[in-house]
Structures are given as C-alpha cells and as structure tokens.
Amino acid sequence: MSLFKENSPIKTKDMLIGALLRVPAEAIHRRILRDLNTAGFTELSPPHMALFRFPGPDGFRPGVLAERAGMSKQAMNRLLGSLENLGYLVRSDAPDEGRARIVRFTKRGHAAWAKALEVLREIEREWRAELGPKDFSQLKELLFRVWESPLVR
Amino acid sequence: MSLFKENSPIKTKDMLIGALLRVPAEAIHRRILRDLNTAGFTELSPPHMALFRFPGPDGFRPGVLAERAGMSKQAMNRLLGSLENLGYLVRSDAPDEGRARIVRFTKRGHAAWAKALEVLREIEREWRAELGPKDFSQLKELLFRVWESPLVR
DNA sequence: CAATGATAGTAAACGATGTTTACTTTCTAT
DNA sequence: ATAGAAAGTAAACATCGTTTACTATCATTG
Numbered sequence: 416m417s418l419f420k421e422n423s424p425i426k427t428k429d430m431l432i433g434a435l436l437r438v439p440a441e442a443i444h445r446r447i448l449r450d451l452n453t454a455g456f457t458e459l460s461p462p463h464m465a466l467f468r469f470p471g472p473d474g475f476r477p478g479v480l481a482e483r484a485g486m487s488k489q490a491m492n493r494l495l496g497s498l499e500n501l502g503y504l505v506r507s508d509a510p511d512e513g514r515a516r517i518v519r520f521t522k523r524g525h526a527a528w529a530k531a532l533e534v535l536r537e538i539e540r541e542w543r544a545e546l547g548p549k550d551f552s553q554l555k556e557l558l559f560r561v562w563e564s565p566l567v568r
Numbered sequence: 569m570s571l572f573k574e575n576s577p578i579k580t581k582d583m584l585i586g587a588l589l590r591v592p593a594e595a596i597h598r599r600i601l602r603d604l605n606t607a608g609f610t611e612l613s614p615p616h617m618a619l620f621r622f623p624g625p626d627g628f629r630p631g632v633l634a635e636r637a638g639m640s641k642q643a644m645n646r647l648l649g650s651l652e653n654l655g656y657l658v659r660s661d662a663p664d665e666g667r668a669r670i671v672r673f674t675k676r677g678h679a680a681w682a683k684a685l686e687v688l689r690e691i692e693r694e695w696r697a698e699l700g701p702k703d704f705s706q707l708k709e710l711l712f713r714v715w716e717s718p719l720v721r
Numbered sequence: 722c723a724a725t726g727a728t729a730g731t732a733a734a735c736g737a738t739g740t741t742t743a744c745t746t747t748c749t750a751t
Numbered sequence: 752a753t754a755g756a757a758a759g760t761a762a763a764c765a766t767c768g769t770t771t772a773c774t775a776t777c778a779t780t781g
Binding site: 539558565 | 586595638688699708717721
Binding site for chain 3: 669
C-alpha cells in the first residue's frame with residue numbers, strides 16, 4: 416500500500432509538489448522559532464511567528480497584518496496585544512488617519528526581527544553549501560517565478 | 569523601511585528561502601482544503617489536514633501519525649476520534665501486537681484521500697503549464713534533493 | 722517464572738488561540 | 752447632514768493542543 420511499508424526507494428516522481436514544499440518550509444519555521452527562543456526571545460510562541468514573516472509587521476496597520484496572516488482582525492489584535500505586553504512592539508495612532516493605527520517594533524522587537532533574518536541567512540548558507548551555489552540560485556529563481564505568478568493567489 | 573512602502577520592485581535577491589517556500593506551500597494547503605470542502609467533504613477542517621498528507625494515515629499506527637504530524641499522541645488521538653466520528657476512518661486492533669492499533673480509511677476516507685491526490689495532480693498540471701515542463705521538473709528535482717538532505721531534519 | 726520497567730493507546734482537566742458577535746470611532750458618499 | 756462603510760477593539764464562545772494521569776501489553780532481568 417504505502418511507499419514506506421514496501422521499503423521501495425522513494426523517487427522524485429513519487430513526491431508531489433505539496434509535500435516537497437511543505438516539509439522544508441515547516442523545517443525552516445521550526446528552526447527559526449527554536450533559534451529565537453535559544454537566543455533569549457523565550458516568550459515567542461508559534462502563533463507569534465505569524466508576525467515574524469517577510470516583510471515583518473513594522474510600519475503596517477493591524478488590518479493589513481491580519482489580511483497577510485490570513486486571520487481575522489480580532490485574532491491579529493490579540494497577537495499584537497500579546498507582543499505589546501511582552502515588549503516587542505507598540506501600536507500608535509497613525510498620523511494621517513484618525514481611526515488607523517500603526518505597528519512599530521520596540522528595540523527588543525527590532526532585535527528579534529534582526530535575529531530572525533540572521534537565522535534565515537544562516538539557513539541560506541547551509542542550503543547553498545548542500546546544493547551548490549548554482550543550484551541554490553536556480554531553486555530560488557524558480558520559486559520566485561512561482562511567487563510572481565497567479566499560482567499562489 | 570519596508571520594501572512595500574518604497575514601491576520598489578521586488579527581486580529574487582530580496583526574497584529569502586523561508587517566504588519563497590512558505591507562501592506557495594500555504595496556498596496549496598488552502599486550495600486542497602477548499603476543494604475538498606466543495607467536493608462534499610464539508611466537515612474537514614484545517615486540523616484534519618494533518619492526516620491528509622503524504623503518505624496518508626491508512627495502515628499506520630496512531631503513534632507514528634502523531635510523530636509525523638509533530639504533535640502529541642493525545643492530540644492525534646482526538647483528531648482520529650473526530651475523523652472516526654465523521655466516518656472517514658476506523659481504528660482497529662493490530663493483528664501482530666496486542667496493544668497496538670491500526671488506522672484504516674473507510675470508503676469515505678478513501679474517497680477524500682483520492683480527491684486530495686486529484687487536486688494535487690491538478691495543481692501540478694497548473695504549475696507545469698505556468699513554468700514549463702522543463703523548469704517544473706527542475707524545481708521538483710531540486711526540492712527532492714533538499715528532501716533527501718539533512719537540511720530538513 | 723515473576724516482577725519491574727517501558728511502550729502504545731486512551732481519557733479528562735487545563736490553557737492557549739481563533740472565530741463570531743457586538744460596539745465605538747472615524748471616514749466617505751449622497 | 753445623515754447614512755453607510757471601514758478600522759480598531761472587546762468579550763463570549765468554541766476549538767484545539769498540551770499536561771497529567773491511567774490501563775493494557777510487551778520486554779527485561781532477577
């Protein structure tokens with residue numbers, strides 16, 4: 416039945432694009448959270464990671480962040496409140512529009528964001544070493560074409 | 569500050585591998601769940617998707633499924649109980665070991681799994697059409713090399 | 722062979738998280 | 752000027768995962 420039980424070697428043809436993308440994406444996600452935790456940002460939990468994603472929350476409005484994270488504005492607001500209590504960010508009034516607010520990193524928030532980027536670049540170095548510079552660039556280029564395409568809408 | 573606010577065009581160099589993998593992976597995840605729901609499997613919710621992943625739960629033991637999904641055996645057991653109530657699977661005693669159990673799809677479970685695979689193949693067709701057969705194969709090949717490597721451990 | 726420890730599975734209490742419903746404030750349009 | 756829409760927020764509610772705890776079975780070892 417299953418590939419694993421038959422003990423047959425798994426080939427590229429057997430794997431569908433869903434698992435091929437999901438497994439490394441989740442590995443990176445866990446790695447970043449783990450490294451953030453061990454770097455001193457111990458309070459950060461999986462839900463918080465919804466904000467520590469490209470291009471980060473700094474300078475954006477809660478509603479935009481909710482949309483980007485694919486959750487309701489209320490849920491995002493609770494996340495923002497949590498991170499505000501932990502000292503990672505503040506919500507201040509937007510200068511231009513009365514009802515709008517703007518999310519800003521605090522010093523600690525900036526430090527965590529910088530650490531996340533640092534881990535990401537470390538991961539890129541590891542992948543480049545494993546695949547070779549040429550193939551790694553090729554992989555990113557192909558993924559970028561997917562990113563630009565209507566496939567991910 | 570942010571790339572989006574500057575209105576500068578985003579280039580491959582700007583994107584890190586985390587987002588390049590995560591965004592399409594999540595798009596595929598949402599697509600599969602949506603298509604399953606509209607295909608008549610309306611009770612399936614995001615948590616259930618932990619079981620509708622390669623290579624599927626059929627024939628495996630609860631503990632193995634928990635490990636694969638990265639959650640506790642208790643949480644997995646609740647998921648299994650939920651899907652058992654919904655008529656997607658059954659947990660029967662393993663023939664060889666007294667304390668072990670085996671998860672088996674029901675007819676409805678097999679149908680849902682087949683539908684998920686069908687959507688996946690449909691997605692692959694779309695990606696192949698968008699990127700071209702050559703580049704799509706190249707993308708899968710590169711991702712498969714990542715899959716085999718210690719990068720995702 | 723009996724007893725102890727380990728493992729697979731399960732169950733219930735608990736805590737955290739996301740959605741739904743509802744409300745306030747501000748902006749927009751007619 | 753008023754009505755409707757939009758941004759943000761708050762609380763009730765349901766869902767989901769972990770922690771704690773228990774049973775049954777297997778393995779180890781005296």
